[in-house]
Amino acid sequence: MSDSEKPMTIMISKDGPYLISGGIPLSLETIGTNAQGESWEWEPGKTFEVKDRYALCRCGESSTKPYCDGTHKAIGFDGTETATRASYADQAETIEGPVLSLDDAQALCAFARFCDGHGSVWSLVEKTNEAEAKTLTIHEATRCPSGRLVLHENASGKAIEPALEKSIAITEDPEQKCSGPLWVKGGILVESQDGGRYEVRNRVTLCRCGASSNKPFCDGSHASALFQDGL
Ligand code: FES
Numbered sequence: 053m054s055d056s057e058k059p060m061t062i063m064i065s066k067d068g069p070y071l072i073s074g075g076i077p078l079s080l081e082t083i084g085t086n087a088q089g090e091s092w093e094w095e096p097g098k099t100f101e102v103k104d105r106y107a108l109c110r111c112g113e114s115s116t117k118p119y120c121d122g123t124h125k126a127i128g129f130d131g132t133e134t135a136t137r138a139s140y141a142d143q144a145e146t147i148e149g150p151v152l153s154l155d156d157a158q159a160l161c162a163f164a165r166f167c168d169g170h171g172s173v174w175s176l177v178e179k180t181n182e183a184e185a186k187t188l189t190i191h192e193a194t195r196c197p198s199g200r201l202v203l204h205e206n207a208s209g210k211a212i213e214p215a216l217e218k219s220i221a222i223t224e225d226p227e228q229k230c231s232g233p234l235w236v237k238g239g240i241l242v243e244s245q246d247g248g249r250y251e252v253r254n255r256v257t258l259c260r261c262g263a264s265s266n267k268p269f270c271d272g273s274h275a276s277a278l279f280q281d282g283l
Contacts, residue, residue, distance in 0.1 A: 058104075060218050062236065062258070064268050066245040067131040069107040069120035070234070070258065072220070077102055078118070080283060081221035081235065083164055089227060090169040094195060097224075108220075108234065112262035117281040118222050118234075133244055135159075135266045139251050140199070149177035152189055152212070155202040162233050162257040163272030164225070166195040173201060197223065197235040198270065199255030213254050222283065223257075225274075231281040233257040233270035242268065 060074035072078075080097030100118075107120040111129035114121040124131070136143065136159070144155035154177040167173040173192040179185035193201040194214045203212040216237035223232035236242065236256040243249055250256075250268075257270040261279035264271045 059241065061241045061243060062220075063243045064110070064131070064133065064245045065107075067129050068124050069110050070260075070268075071105070071107055073105050075102055075104045076240065077217070077219040078106075079219065079221055080224065082224040083166075083227060083232070085227050086169065088169070091165040091195070091227070092169065094197075094221075109260055110258075110262065110268075112260060112277075112279055117283065118260070129262060131245075131262075131267060133246075133267050135250075135269050137248060137250065140202070140253060144202070147174060147177055148206070149180040149189070151180040151186060151206055152177055153204045153206055154189070154193060155204065157200050159266055159271070160198045160200040160257070160269055161272055162198040162200070162270040163228075163275050164195075164197050164223075164232065164257075167192050167201060177203075197221075197233070197255055198257040199253050216254055222260075222281065224281075224283070228275045230275050230278050231261070231283070232274055232279075234260050244268075 058074045060076045063071040078100040082095045083091045084093045084095040086092040109117050109120045111124040113123045143157040147154045170188050176185045176189040193203045218238035218240055221235040223235050225232045239252050239254050241252055258268050259270045261274040263273035263277045
């Protein structure tokens, strides 16, 4: 099997980078805001050359971001994975609205703030019997990059998920004047450095600033750290 035929996988190396295999497409995406300065739409940016294998910086200190340049060794990066391996379903709480219900696993928050507009998605979901509130609820929850927020239709139990191609986005957050996590889309396997596997999900955000307390996942610390990737 050639490299390009191997399944797309992100392997976490011990105190080192994310080892990407299977030719996963890589591009830049920016959080676009509305007139009120609220996160509103993802804006696609440049794409990077697709390579079968590459290593993405996880410590936040590489001088060749988004790629690893080996700096993690020089700085003694502690990349210990502290996140639970519990499934999303076991972590999430459910807020039941009249038409849609919102699952929320708070520990996965990547502080992208798409949930904050128009009085917040937690209030909106309780009014999903109103057409406008339902539309806004879907708009906000489905743009959450980490998949902290997942909507379900009450009648069918079906999850409302955005259609995402398997890919990785390098995220930028100009409103907060910082760079954000790796947005892993479309259900790509993330393998722990101990060989274990995290639940494969449509939306996942991985820390690339080195500051998360919930590694490998982003916990929003890049914003307070004012992480800059220089891209
Ligand atoms: S990139 Fe978000 S906490 Fe590191």
